Amino acid sequence: MSIKTTQRPEHRATLKQSSIKFANFWKDSYGAVSPTPSLTSPIDTDLLIVGGGYFGLWSSIIAKTAAPEMKVVLCEAGAIGDGASGKNGGFLQYSLTHGIEQGIDRFKDELTELEELGRENFSEIVQFIQKNDLDIDFEETGAIEIAKRRDPNLSLRAVTLNENGTEASYLTSQEVQDHIKIDGYVDGILTPKYSAVLDPFKFTQELKRIALNLGVEIFEYSPVLEVQDDDSYLTITTPLAKVTAKRAIVATNVNTELIPSLRRYIAPVYDYALMTEPLTSEQFKSTNWSGREGLSDIANQFHYFRLTADNRILWGGYDAIYHFRNAISRDFEVRSATFERLLHNFYRAFPYLEELTFTHGWGGAIDTCTRFTPFFGTSHSGKVSYASGFTGLGVAATRFSAKVAFAIHFDRDWSVLHSRYVSEKPLPMPPEPIRYLAIEKTKRSLAKEDQTGRADLWLKATRRLKFGFAS
Numbered sequence: 337m338s339i340k341t342t343q344r345p346e347h348r349a350t351l352k353q354s355s356i357k358f359a360n361f362w363k364d365s366y367g368a369v370s371p372t373p374s375l376t377s378p379i380d381t382d383l384l385i386v387g388g389g390y391f392g393l394w395s396s397i398i399a400k401t402a403a404p405e406m407k408v409v410l411c412e413a414g415a416i417g418d419g420a421s422g423k424n425g426g427f428l429q430y431s432l433t434h435g436i437e438q439g440i441d442r443f444k445d446e447l448t449e450l451e452e453l454g455r456e457n458f459s460e461i462v463q464f465i466q467k468n469d470l471d472i473d474f475e476e477t478g479a480i481e482i483a484k485r486r487d488p489n490l491s492l493r494a495v496t497l498n499e500n501g502t503e504a505s506y507l508t509s510q511e512v513q514d515h516i517k518i519d520g521y522v523d524g525i526l527t528p529k530y531s532a533v534l535d536p537f538k539f540t541q542e543l544k545r546i547a548l549n550l551g552v553e554i555f556e557y558s559p560v561l562e563v564q565d566d567d568s569y570l571t572i573t574t575p576l577a578k579v580t581a582k583r584a585i586v587a588t589n590v591n592t593e594l595i596p597s598l599r600r601y602i603a604p605v606y607d608y609a610l611m612t613e614p615l616t617s618e619q620f621k622s623t624n625w626s627g628r629e630g631l632s633d634i635a636n637q638f639h640y641f642r643l644t645a646d647n648r649i650l651w652g653g654y655d656a657i658y659h660f661r662n663a664i665s666r667d668f669e670v671r672s673a674t675f676e677r678l679l680h681n682f683y684r685a686f687p688y689l690e691e692l693t694f695t696h697g698w699g700g701a702i703d704t705c706t707r708f709t710p711f712f713g714t715s716h717s718g719k720v721s722y723a724s725g726f727t728g729l730g731v732a733a734t735r736f737s738a739k740v741a742f743a744i745h746f747d748r749d750w751s752v753l754h755s756r757y758v759s760e761k762p763l764p765m766p767p768e769p770i771r772y773l774a775i776e777k778t779k780r781s782l783a784k785e786d787q788t789g790r791a792d793l794w795l796k797a798t799r800r801l802k803f804g805f806a807s
């Protein structure tokens with residue numbers, strides 16, 4: 337499917353006509369995949385993982401590595417990589433708290449440990465990638481956040497990061513331009529370590545390869561329809577066969593059907609991205625982007641952007657679209673109004689790249705929760721563990737969360753399990769229709785704050801209550 341984007345008169349100088357394919361670039365450029373067979377006969381297992389995104393795949397790898405004798409089965413509703421894990425921006429970032437400010441705001445007493453755990457998790461992922469020679473276009477680029485308006489807190493953030501063990505430096509306007517030639521931004525922060533970019537879909541396929549090599553039995557196109565607690569074991573229903581399992585980890589992201597209580601905490605929010613054609617070497621040179629850092633802007637409605645291995649630019653973010661009653665649909669993954677806005681904002685930021693066209697546009701659902709970080713729990717008399725609420729920063733955090741979900745079953749002594757971060761839940765979202773109205777009101781207030789630099793009463797109140805909204 338493709339559209340011709342329309343030109344708006346006021347943007348005639350910058351908004352180009354583009355022929356964009358509505359498809360996930362990462363998957364589209366990967367080529368054919370061979371799914372594992374579906375589950376067609378009954379099976380008995382020590383551990384069942386439900387969902388084959390990063391969280392489920394890491395859970396299976398961590399289980400098989402810690403206990404090779406353990407039988408581990410993974411059931412995925414569709415194909416591995418079809419969820420958010422195969423279609424995200426590919427920013428691998430160490431933070432477990434959705435940035436240091438959120439960490440200070442919500443977990444001040446545990447911040448030092450959480451920062452250390454985040455860096456350790458990042459380093460272990462890098463070691464894993466290197467040791468297993470993962471073919472995922474991994475680049476340890478560092479990251480730059482850039483700001484549209486001057487804010488003294490920005491240089492303070494660099495100080496705070498350094499104080500907490502993450503190297504960071506404040507960038508003046510000129511220094512930003514030396515890293516990336518871009519319009520509309522005044523200063524920024526560079527964090528040269530603990531931030532990388534990768535091809536997210538390739539990452540899912542490589543994690544699948546490693547899991548299979550370790551002996552994990554993966555069944556694709558095998559949705560779990562029900563998990564039933566039968567006293568000493570779980571009975572799991574899939575369309576063609578039942579699974580009997582001692583334990584399970586539910587890793588289904590925005591899909592909360594198997595643990596309905598999760599619906600209280602999760603709002604699926606759609607986030608979108610565009611991909612350009614590859615830059616010519618002259619275009620690339622003109623960007624000053626030789627450091628190839630992953631970039632994002634510091635706003636409530638923020639853009640994230642990065643280079644691919646073949647020097648395309650992924651340009652995403654800004655809109656965060658919630659549908660009434662937590663609705664999820666493949667149809668929501670294409671949104672012309674958002675693609676138009678992304679195009680418009682891209683050419684405003686990079687007017688000198690006006691010849692550059694876009695090839696792909698797609699979207700995906702983010703499991704947003706009010707504290708912006710994963711949270712954990714159990715159900716079915718403790719036989720099921722889960723993590724959810726990654727809120728747009730799950731590429732690295734899913735691995736840490738897989739360690740937690742595994743430890744909940746098999747390593748209760750791990751001190752991290754007793755932290756507030758792991759043991760507390762976020763504030764629940766209100767029921768509908770208040771949920772929808774509150775999210776829409778918050779979005780309007782966030783947009784206004786971006787324009788004016790001032791939080792309105794609604795935002796001040798929600799922040800005081802630590803009731804956040806982000807994508």
Ligand SMILES: Cc1cc2nc3c(=O)[nH]c(=O)nc-3n(C[C@H](O)[C@H](O)[C@H](O)COP(=O)(O)OP(=O)(O)OC[C@H]3O[C@@H](n4cnc5c(N)ncnc54)[C@H](O)[C@@H]3O)c2cc1C
Nearest residue numbers: 387389390391413419420421424425427560700729730731
């Ligand atoms: C557009 C976009 C950009 C993003 N960019 C970034 C980024 O740059 N950096 C970052 O850190 N994070 C990013 N994220 C977030 C990140 O992708 C997610 O946090 C992460 O992939 C979540 O992994 P997961 O395994 O929990 O979910 P998923 O990858 O969605 O996997 C869940 C799987 O469970 C399966 N499933 C659901 N129900 C069932 C069932 N009943 N039975 C069996 N299987 C089931 C689904 O089919 C799916 O494959 C982005 C997300 C989106 C959508």
